[in-house]
Amino acid sequence: MRSAKGVVRILFDRIVKPRPRAVAGGEAPAAHPRRCELSLWDLSTLSFGYIQQGHLFSLPSGDPPVEVIVERLMSSLSIALWHFYPLAGRLATEMDADGRGMFVHIDCDDQGAGFLLATADGVTVADVLAPSEDVPSFVRDFFPLDGAANFDGRCLPLLAVQLTKLEDGFFLGYSFNHSVGDGTSFSQFLNAWAEISRSKADGSGHLSKPPMLERWFADGRSPIRFPFTHEDQFVERFSPPPLRKKMFHFTGASIRQLKARANEERGTDKISSLQALGALMWRCTTRSRRLPDDQKVGCGLMADNRRRLRPQLPPAYFGNSISVIPFTATAGELLANDLGWAAGMLNQVVASHTDAAIRGMVEGWMASPWVYRFSDLDRHSVLIGNSPQFDMYGCDFGWGKAAGLRCGSASQFDGLFFSFPGREGGCSIDLEVCLPSEVMSSLESDVEFAQVVYTGEKL
Template structure:
């Protein structure tokens, strides 16, 4: 039997509440920067041994999603603009309860092992995510800001979610999924309520009103225009991560280097070693810096985007000849400089949109997501997931997504690079 995904039904799911806790959510600079890029896509994989029945499961998830949206009204809304003349506009979320998309599909010939065992993430995985959320976040003006696709597999279920990245970052995304799973388990409320207030945060000081729509539209680029590269998941056990951290600190003569910093240095050096050009080539790593916990005005439950990218540039020769410790120490020093003041300066910058650079320069390594996200706390009532995958929309060359592994203390790392680079990296990851 051919491995294909059959659409069974698709509908919009609205919140059950008649009055939303927030009617309008302003977008700040960190949100606005992401209008031209693509939604967040993450999918959870479950074995089916604990399900009562598949049909009951689908209806239960649809109903619990509706109740979860009561606590997250922006995700049931749409992007909206207020024109100000001169091709400028204010962007905001209209919490109009237009609904999130819920799709039910079946992939009867696809098993859990078909998803998690191949050396490269198989093409079928991209079909397990909703596609109608729009190619770019800007399309949230007319399309849902949240879309869910529940796919019945031969021996499990895949819950694929896509969320508009101009409305949520990874922390808010997993906050919602954990809250939805609490509702699914029978809770009438959620353990951590999202904070939508923009007035008491440093991000509120930015004037977001002047957005040049023609410039924005010129820079929009659908994922189909991105050079597609294969994606591979590298697994790092708690023991392996401990070895990398110990080696990095020993070589650098310090104890400041964290597990994640050591891993980033290891991945960066491995990728560059496997795609060597010449010693003088400038090599770049972009690291997503979370501002919750750095900025005193941003609480952990802040809903929206609260991160920016910090760049480190090293010549290829320095990166490869300096050793793991030297690279990890440089990363540590970069991250240590990202203070409350640095985050405040970043959010006060002029809005600039990403424009694809098709030059032949080596792509930067872009470190996204976080192993701190509570991925495996998403128990919808039948046990924790056995794995997580991201969708194809975000797969630009050089992107690295770090997530916790199913085993405690381990990390799973999705890397998107040329196939020959990934093949060469494989032996270095062991």
């Protein structure tokens, strides 16, 4: 494997703009709105980094050639951007009349998205997958806009894509401004773009599942006054400490067994696969951290609010609609009880995340707005991000199923567990784990963890 230093070279950096005439019948659609207001969920992410995820594709024969791949991606992206026009805009701010706050919105002026072509000489698909090793450090160079905060979307593209050529394939890395949408919206956009890319009807731009772009506001009014006057008051430039990042694989069989064990120990059938896996990781990580019994430890789950609101938001809602649902115990309490106890506690807090609870959280935020900051995260806790339900392997751009999925450095802090669907399907899950070196080593040798994680070659 080549050294990470100097591996990735940028060959070109361009802007892809929406193609207005890319619709069925060749007729230009009505002009889209120029302004898109941000909801409270959008505003709360302004200090976080971009969503950085990517697809690894294996093309050992070199067919199709990279020139064909680039042309197809750029032309289909221009069509996708017309359907998802906020992604082609930039963030904009306006000061409140009293000078004590600001309004942040998306200026949908069609400036375009970034598209970069790069090469990583000597790097193979197998080097990137590295199933028994840590995620290689050079993977972070497969993503554009590294280190950018969402609020930087005032001058940076809200979406940037980097195609990196490998010796026997390529990596397609995406940086997606989190203030524009959450993981559900990100997955929705990728699948729509892939649908356009593999379509044989050139220029039709038809989508089987078009997005719903109107934002949700609790009281039906917008815009929301943000009580800050300068980015220094709410944007935090976060530099994570040295961490190991590794992808762990859990087969469908092991996940089903883990779920059955948790439900049996709890005496229920309500615990989900992700709740059971979250409980396992919470317990094993806490044990690996060797914390005192009285230390408070939390486990946070990301919850989609769309189907919990009354009335429900449509699945095609494009924007942020997520909440972090935490549960806290002491380290001694967590480890003295069994897996079913921990999974049952997570199940209870998820079940309590109802329309009333969401609206209560919204009311509290509107009374005293805040943003997520990495420094607010408890280093004794864990956070389960993303979702194995996102159809990431369904993103077929025209050259088949991806060989793997990876994240960029924006999704890296102590205690983050990023979940993906396993490539073979069937309830399998991949979990990208970020921990300090000594904690990661302890986790890898934890008996309870070793009984569940897959330790053979990646399926």
